[in-house]
Structures are given as C-alpha cells and as structure tokens.
Amino acid sequence: xxxxxxxxxxxxxxxxxxxxxxxxxxxxxxxxxxxxxxxxxxxxxxxxxxxxxxxxxxxxxxxxxxxxxxxxxxxxxxxxxxxxxxxxxxxxxxxxxxxxxxxxxxxxxxxxxxxxxxxxxxxxxxxxxxxxxxxxxxxxxxxxxxxxxxxxxxxxxxxxxxxxxxxxxxxxxxxxxxxxxxxxxxxxxxxxxxxxxxxxxxxxxxxxxxxxxxxxxxxxxxxxxxxxxxxxxxxxxxxxxxxxxxxxxxxxxxxxxxxxxxxxxxxxxxxxxxxxxxxxxxxxxxxxxxxxxxxxxxxxxxxxxxxxxxxxxxxxxxxxxxx
Amino acid sequence: xxxxxxxxxxxxxxxxxxxxxxxxxxxxxxxxxxxxxxxxxxxxxxxxxxxxxxxxxxxxxxxxxxxxxxxxxxxxxxxxxxxxxxxxxxxxxxxxxxxxxxxxxxxxxxxxxxxxxxxxxxxxxxxxxxxxxxxxxxxxxxxxxxxxxxxxxxxxxxxxxxxxxxxxxxxxxxxxxxxxxxxxxxxxxxxxxxxxxxxxxxxxxxxxxxxxxxxxxxxxxxxxxxxxxxxxxxxxxxxxxxxxxxxxxxxxxxxxxxxxxxxxxxxxxxxxxxxxxxxxxxxxxxxxxxxxxxxxxxxxxxxxxxxxxxxxxxxxxxxxxxx
Numbered sequence: 001x002x003x004x005x006x007x008x009x010x011x012x013x014x015x016x017x018x019x020x021x022x023x024x025x026x027x028x029x030x031x032x033x034x035x036x037x038x039x040x041x042x043x044x045x046x047x048x049x050x051x052x053x054x055x056x057x058x059x060x061x062x063x064x065x066x067x068x069x070x071x072x073x074x075x076x077x078x079x080x081x082x083x084x085x086x087x088x089x090x091x092x093x094x095x096x097x098x099x100x101x102x103x104x105x106x107x108x109x110x111x112x113x114x115x116x117x118x119x120x121x122x123x124x125x126x127x128x129x130x131x132x133x134x135x136x137x138x139x140x141x142x143x144x145x146x147x148x149x150x151x152x153x154x155x156x157x158x159x160x161x162x163x164x165x166x167x168x169x170x171x172x173x174x175x176x177x178x179x180x181x182x183x184x185x186x187x188x189x190x191x192x193x194x195x196x197x198x199x200x201x202x203x204x205x206x207x208x209x210x211x212x213x214x215x216x217x218x219x220x221x222x223x224x225x226x227x228x229x230x231x232x233x234x235x236x237x238x239x240x241x242x243x244x245x246x247x248x249x250x251x252x253x254x255x256x257x258x259x260x261x262x263x264x265x266x267x268x269x270x271x272x273x274x275x276x277x278x279x280x281x282x283x284x285x286x287x288x289x290x291x292x293x294x295x296x297x298x299x300x301x302x303x304x305x306x307x308x309x310x311x312x313x314x315x316x317x318x319x320x321x322x323x
Numbered sequence: 324x325x326x327x328x329x330x331x332x333x334x335x336x337x338x339x340x341x342x343x344x345x346x347x348x349x350x351x352x353x354x355x356x357x358x359x360x361x362x363x364x365x366x367x368x369x370x371x372x373x374x375x376x377x378x379x380x381x382x383x384x385x386x387x388x389x390x391x392x393x394x395x396x397x398x399x400x401x402x403x404x405x406x407x408x409x410x411x412x413x414x415x416x417x418x419x420x421x422x423x424x425x426x427x428x429x430x431x432x433x434x435x436x437x438x439x440x441x442x443x444x445x446x447x448x449x450x451x452x453x454x455x456x457x458x459x460x461x462x463x464x465x466x467x468x469x470x471x472x473x474x475x476x477x478x479x480x481x482x483x484x485x486x487x488x489x490x491x492x493x494x495x496x497x498x499x500x501x502x503x504x505x506x507x508x509x510x511x512x513x514x515x516x517x518x519x520x521x522x523x524x525x526x527x528x529x530x531x532x533x534x535x536x537x538x539x540x541x542x543x544x545x546x547x548x549x550x551x552x553x554x555x556x557x558x559x560x561x562x563x564x565x566x567x568x569x570x571x572x573x574x575x576x577x578x579x580x581x582x583x584x585x586x587x588x589x590x591x592x593x594x595x596x597x598x599x600x601x602x603x604x605x606x607x608x609x610x611x612x613x614x615x616x617x618x619x620x621x622x623x624x625x626x627x628x629x630x631x632x633x634x635x636x637x638x639x640x641x642x643x644x645x646x
Binding site: 033037040041044128131132135181182183184186187211212214215216217218219220222266269270272273276277278280281282285295298299302303305306307308309310311312313314316317 | 543
C-alpha cells in the first residue's frame with residue numbers, strides 16, 4: 001500500500017488503514033518513522049475534536065467509565081477513539097487496554113476505535129506516539145479522543161499536556177479513608193469524578209466530593225474564572241455518565257469562550273516541539289561516554305566537598321564535552 | 324587583600340570579609356567569578372547549620388517575622404544570617420531587604436548578618452549567588468541561614484531547592500477570605516505559619532489553620548512520615564515565635580532521624596550541578612542566531628499546520644545546529 005493510499009484510507013476513516021498508520025507511528029524503525037511523518041503531514045482533521053485525558057489508580061474503574069462514556073457518546077452520534085499511555089506496560093507485561101474484553105460493548109462498535117498502549121519505548125516515546133496517534137484518529141474522523149493513563153511516573157503530566165481536558169477518577173471514601181492525591185496532580189485536574197457511587201457507597205462518594213472541594217478551593221485556578229468540576233458517578237450502573245459528559249462539554253465551551261482552547265492547542269504543539277528538541281539534546285549530552293566520565297569525576301569531587309557545584313559546572317562546560 | 328587573607332577573614336567570621344566575599348560572588352565580572360570560586364573552595368563550615376526558606380506574599384510580615392525569629396535565635400546563642408532571593412528587585416527598584424530599617428533591631432546585632440538581594444542577573448543567577456552566599460555565611464560561622472523570598476516567578480522553588488526547611492507565611496482569614504495558595508507551592512511547604520494572629524484576628528487565624536489542614540491532609544506527604552506543620556504567630560507581638568522555632572527544629576530532627584537531612588543536601592548539590600550545566604547548554608542552544616532562525620521557521624510551519632512538532636524536531640536536530 002502506498003503512503004497516498006494509506007493517507008486516503010485514514011482520511012476516509014477506514015479502521016484498517018488507521019490501525020496500520022498507528023502501527024507505523026509506533027514503530028521504532030527509522031524508515032517507518034520517516035513514512036509515518038510523511039503520512040501525518042498528508043492527513044488533516046476536518047472537524048472540531050475534543051481531547052480528554054482520563055487518569056486514576058488501578059481499580060478505580062477507568063475502563064468501565066470509558067466504556068460507559070464511549071457508548072453514551074456513540075448514542076449521541078459521535079465517533080470515539082480510545083488511546084492509552086501506559087509506561088508500565090512493558091513491566092506489567094501488557095498494556096492497560098490490551099485486554100479488550102474489558103471494553104467489550106465499546107470495542108464491538110463501528111463508531112469506536114480502541115488502541116492499546118504501545119508497549120515499547122520510554123514514557124516520552126509512548127507519549128510522543130500517542131500524540132501522533134491522536135492526530136491520525138482525528139484525521140480519520142473521530143470526534144472525541146479519550147487518552148487513558150494509569151498514572152505511572154510522569155504519565156499524567158504527559159497526558160495533561162496533550163489534551164484539552166484532564167479528568168481524574170477517584171474512589172469513594174471520606175476523611176482519612178480518602179486516597180491521597182499524587183503530588184502535583186491537583187494542579188492539572190480539570191474534572192474530578194468519584195466513581196463507584198452506588199449502593200451504600202453513594203453517601204461516602206458525596207462526602208468525598210465535599211472533602212476534595214475543600215482541598216481544591218484554596219488552589220489558584222488553572223484557568224482564570226474556570227474552576228475544577230466535581231461529580232459522582234457509577235460507571236457500572238451507568239449513573240450520571242451523561243452529567244460527566246455535560247461537565248466535559250461545559251469545560252470545553254468555557255475554554256472556547258475565553259479563547260483559551262485554540263491557543264492552548266497551539267501552545268501544546270510548540271512546547272512539544274521544544275521539549276522533543278531539548279530532551280534529545282540533553283539525552284546526547286549525558287549519553288556521551290566522555291561526558292559521563294567527566295561528570296562522574298566532578299560528582300565525586302562534589303560529594304567529597306572538594307568543589308562547589310558551580311565550580312564543577314564551570315569545569316564541565318569549559319572542558320571538551322561532546323554534544 | 325589576597326584571596327587567602329579574605330578566606331581567613333571569612334573563616335574567622337569577620338563581617339567585612341564576609342561582605343566582600345559575597346560581593347565577589349555577586350559580581351558579574353568573569354575575573355571576580357574566578358576569584359569567588361577559588362575563595363569558596365578555600366573555606367568550609369565547621370559546624371552544623373540549618374537552612375530555612377521563608378516565603379509569603381508582600382504584606383504578610385516576612386521582615387517582622389524574620390526579625391522576631393532572628394532575635395530569638397540570637398538570645399539562644401546562635402548566629403543568624405539573612406539572605407534574600409528577589410528576582411523582582413530590579414523591577415521594583417530595590418531589594419526586599421534593601422531597606423534595613425525594616426529589621427532595625429536585628430541588623431544592629433553582631434550575631435546577625437543581613438544581606439540584601441543581589442539586584443542583578445536572572446532569577447537563576449540570583450538563586451545561584453544566594454546558594455554560594457549561603458556557603459560563605461556558614462563558613463563564617465553562622466548557625467542558621469534564613470533565605471527570604473517574595474515568591475515572584477519560580478523563586479520559591481529555587482529557594483526550596485537550596486534549604487532544609489521551607490516555611491510559608493500566610494495571613495489570617497477564613498473560607499473565601501483565605502488567600503489561595505500559589506500553584507505548586509502546596510507541595511513544597513514544610514511549615515505553614517499564619518502570621519498576624521493577634522487581637523480579633525486570633526480566631527480567624529485558628530480557623531485558617533483548620534482550613535489549610537483540610538486542604539493539606541489529602542496531599543501525599545513530601546517525606547514519608549513527616550507531615551506539614553501548622554501554627555499561628557504574631558510577629559509584632561512576638562507571640563509563639565518560640566513555637567515556630569521549635570517546629571523548625573522538630574522538622575530538622577525528623578529529617579536527621581530518617582537520614583534524609585544529609586542525603587537531601589548532597590542531592591541538592593548534585594541537582595544544582597546538573598541544572599547549571601543543562602541551563603547553560605540549553606541557553607546556548609536557543610541563544611545561537613542560527614538555531615533561533617531555524618526554530619522560528621519551524622515554529623511558523625507548526626502554527627500553519629504544515630508540519631507536526633515531531634517532524635519539526637527531527638528537522639531541527641538533523642540540520643546543522645550550533646551548540
């Protein structure tokens with residue numbers, strides 16, 4: 001299949017072509033990367049899309065929530081793509097979405113495209129690929145892209161930096177039984193959803209919302225005039241999933257009204273370019289044997305208190321370091 | 324004066340020599356920087372010191388608190404140095420500590436050394452210099468180093484990365500009248516002090532503590548088993564300043580018991596070395612005219628949607644970029 005055929009297929013929303021295109025993007029082969037880049041430059045999304053990041057600890061019910069939300073969106077006539085960022089998958093020996101049976105009803109629908117997390121590469125790599133897969137899904141006509149992460153390492157921050165809206169699922173509970181919020185995460189949450197709010201857990205979930213609201217109301221808002229949204233749902237009973245979708249839409253509209261939406265997407269792309277360059281430059285800097293040895297020496301001297309970090313930095317930079 | 328004489332004077336705790344040494348550290352002249360580095364490598368602190376970062380919005384009463392705390396420490400037979408990180412000072416036309424009359428009683432004491440913020444250089448520069456001034460003060464026999472910051476830009480994070488204990492001052496208030504906590508700051512606070520808890524504000528201050536405790540108890544602790552400490556003080560009435568000092572000492576002891584104290588100082592130094600190198604490498608990367616032009620072109624193409632950030636990064640890195 002030629003690139004043009006592949007591009008045409010993607011643009012026409014053909015699943016087989018989209019899958020093949022993403023495989024190219026995910027490939028580590030240099031040649032495939034070239035093709036992937038050429039391909040991406042050939043396809044464009046024709047309509048407005050919504051990118052939602054969904055995070056939460058294992059067991060919080062991400063898959064059930066995504067399945068319930070995805071089915072609701074399809075009922076509303078939208079096409080949904082589900083991508084995953086899971087740096088842990090190589091370790092855990094399988095991506096979070098690898099086991100599709102966890103999203104049986106959704107994965108069986110034509111309007112849904114579910115892609116397991118690429119199990120290769122660094123987090124940066126996985127995230128990079130997810131960003132491009134997202135673009136391909138949009139070109140293939142998917143209206144809503146749901147990016148799931150288990151929140152290992154920096155993955156939430158990676159995902160938050162590539163979506164329009166970042167949603168975090170939490171378990172019900174009150175007081176000290178509330179699970180702590182991972183450091184730094186509070187700042188990137190747009191919508192906090194307490195899942196499993198059914199049966200005798202419903203009241204607990206409501207209390208949890210109050211507690212989280214108390215915790216958040218002291219925080220300077222992420223966007224001026226747009227506060228964090230809170231709600232309780234039951235993904236398994238499909239309760240208030242529609243409210244969750246309304247909250248997401250309301251949040252997106254607010255961003256658009258304030259002219260933040262487009263600006264943020266552009267900013268995300270420029271930051272992404274800058275970060276890719278800087279990451280690679282620093283990877284080369286600390287990766288070179290010469291530099292490693294030089295740095296190791298200096299670190300030893302710093303540890304022994306023989307030189308200050310500043311002196312060490314001067315020495316390192318003035319020495320013949322390979323870049 | 325030769326470097327050796329200067330070093331000797333600093334080591335003997337001579338104020339004049341210490342001041343001169345810090346002036347060298349703060350100088351932008353390459354030659355002075357060389358001398359400063361040589362000097363720093365010649366002096367060592369002989370005793371255990373405590374480094375405390377103190378932050379809070381203008382008007383919260385940082386100077387009054389520092390004066391009250393400083394005088395208390397001197398009464399306990401300790402020597403106190405007060406340094407400031409204030410990136411805003413060039414703008415505001417004067418450093419936060421420039422007006423010494425704000426710490427009249429403290430600055431008149433032999434056991435206190437107060438150094439205004441260097442009004443030159445970037446934040447990174449100011450912070451870098453403050454780290455080295457801190458070392459010089461310790462070599463000069465000061466037991467407690469208080470590093471004040473107005474919390475402009477990244478200064479709190481800079482300061483938090485160079486001290487053992489980060490203390491933030493807040494104003495009394497309750498509910499919505501509570502001032503919001505700057506993004507990311509919650510995570511670096513070790514001790515939260517509500518100042519101006521006197522007269523009819525005392526009750527408000529107590530309520531504030533409860534509210535902040537609610538906000539913080541959900542956060543994963545910065546150090547396993549060491550929680551954030553809260554208290555109310557009145558710096559002007561010198562109420563519970565001793566408690567503040569006890570909290571600081573208690574926190575430091577906890578760090579030492581857990582073996583975090585020394586490890587953290589070493590880690591701070593190694594990170595500092597790494598950051599100085601990376602900052603300079605990236606400064607050179609984006610500073611070169613060739614790279615600027617190349618990057619500007621690519622940014623334009625990204626904005627027009629002609630290429631993806633990944634393609635742009637590939638192009639940038641494969642092009643002849645100067646480093």
